[in-house]
Amino acid sequence: MGTELPLFPVQASTMAGRVDALYLFLILVSVFFGVLIATLVVSFAIRFRRRSRDERPRPIHGSTALEIAWTLVPLGIVMVVFLWGADLFFAMARVPPASMDIYVVGKRWMWKTQHMTGQREINELHVPLGVPVKLTLTSEDVIHSFFVPAFRMKKDVVPGRYVTTWFQATRTGTYHLFCAEYCGTKHSGMIGTVTVMEPAAFQTWLAGGATGTSLAAAGEKLFQDLACITCHRADSEGRGPRLEGVFGHPVSLASGERVTADEAYIRESIVNPAAKVVAGFQPVMPTYQGLVSEESLMQLVAYIQSLGGPATAGPGAALASPAPAPASPAASRPKGQGR
Numbered sequence: 443m444g445t446e447l448p449l450f451p452v453q454a455s456t457m458a459g460r461v462d463a464l465y466l467f468l469i470l471v472s473v474f475f476g477v478l479i480a481t482l483v484v485s486f487a488i489r490f491r492r493r494s495r496d497e498r499p500r501p502i503h504g505s506t507a508l509e510i511a512w513t514l515v516p517l518g519i520v521m522v523v524f525l526w527g528a529d530l531f532f533a534m535a536r537v538p539p540a541s542m543d544i545y546v547v548g549k550r551w552m553w554k555t556q557h558m559t560g561q562r563e564i565n566e567l568h569v570p571l572g573v574p575v576k577l578t579l580t581s582e583d584v585i586h587s588f589f590v591p592a593f594r595m596k597k598d599v600v601p602g603r604y605v606t607t608w609f610q611a612t613r614t615g616t617y618h619l620f621c622a623e624y625c626g627t628k629h630s631g632m633i634g635t636v637t638v639m640e641p642a643a644f645q646t647w648l649a650g651g652a653t654g655t656s657l658a659a660a661g662e663k664l665f666q667d668l669a670c671i672t673c674h675r676a677d678s679e680g681r682g683p684r685l686e687g688v689f690g691h692p693v694s695l696a697s698g699e700r701v702t703a704d705e706a707y708i709r710e711s712i713v714n715p716a717a718k719v720v721a722g723f724q725p726v727m728p729t730y731q732g733l734v735s736e737e738s739l740m741q742l743v744a745y746i747q748s749l750g751g752p753a754t755a756g757p758g759a760a761l762a763s764p765a766p767a768p769a770s771p772a773a774s775r776p777k778g779q780g781r
């Protein structure tokens with residue numbers, strides 16, 4: 443369903459039409475039964491009213507056919523809603539494999555976004571048209587919620603953990619970004635914009651804001667500054683596991699479990715190293731809880747991701763890599779980006 447509904451925000455993502463279709467179906471079913479029941483209540487009240495003082499109605503002994511009908515019809519309708527909703531839920535929850543990574547940190551009262559190429563934005567997010575974008579989100583303080591009505595996308599952002607979501611924009615333009623979870627005095631001011639650009643214009647924008655330091659390179663510097671490198675050595679002689687080729691692969695733990703080394707696992711291993719100790723290693727790593735900001739953690743995660751893993755290939759990754767120098771990056775560089 444690609445039709446625009448009046449009074450609705452524009453549909454600017456692949457999910458928007460699908461969400462609206464389900465929403466419209468729920469509204470129509472509710473209105474249909476609301477009107478039907480109200481009409482029956484009024485008409486029965488008139489038709490079966492008591493006409494004289496000594497009138498005795500004929501007793502009713504039930505109708506099996508009627509009972510079955512009003513059980514099965516609602517069951518059928520709610521099953522349609524359930525299956526339709528579950529299908530949509532899974533489509534929204536499953537991030538396409540070749541997505542472009544963007545990291546988001548919510549903080550009272552602003553949204554901070556980081557691109558893999560190193561561009562950072564505050565209360566703004568620039569994305570290319572027609573490319574699936576994976577957001578990895580967390581919060582530095584309390585629960586926020588990342589809400590872009592035009593994309594029909596809302597994701598709670600929880601401190602102490604990573605949540606992921608994705609979208610694929612289908613029309614260029616600038617759209618509202620809201621915080622949709624009450625987070626304190628200036629919750630209502632925790633707003634921003636998402637700008638969808640043609641892929642070529644986006645490349646120009648990326649190059650224009652280039653800091654020369656990709657997210658992974660910033661992470662590599664932190665990796666050295668925090669002395670992670672003294673234990674996580676590339677030659678397998680360190681006290682900690684080697685991190686090359688780990689990202690996206692299964693890891694065997696001392697507890698016997700196997701987990702996938704995804705963003706959330708890497709983050710947990712930095713702030714709470716004792717939670718999931720790799721098999722064959724001692725729990726000697728100190729915690730970095732409170733010593734590294736969420737943004738820095740994301741840079742470290744991006745660095746470890748860059749050390750090898752399946753998630754770095756694909757058109758999204760290609761788009762996120764530094765583009766050839768454009769003719770005049772400054773001319774097409776939108777205001778307010780960077781830092």
Ligand code: CUA
Pocket residue numbers: 548550551585586587621622623624625626629630632
């Ligand atoms: Cu952040 Cu409301």
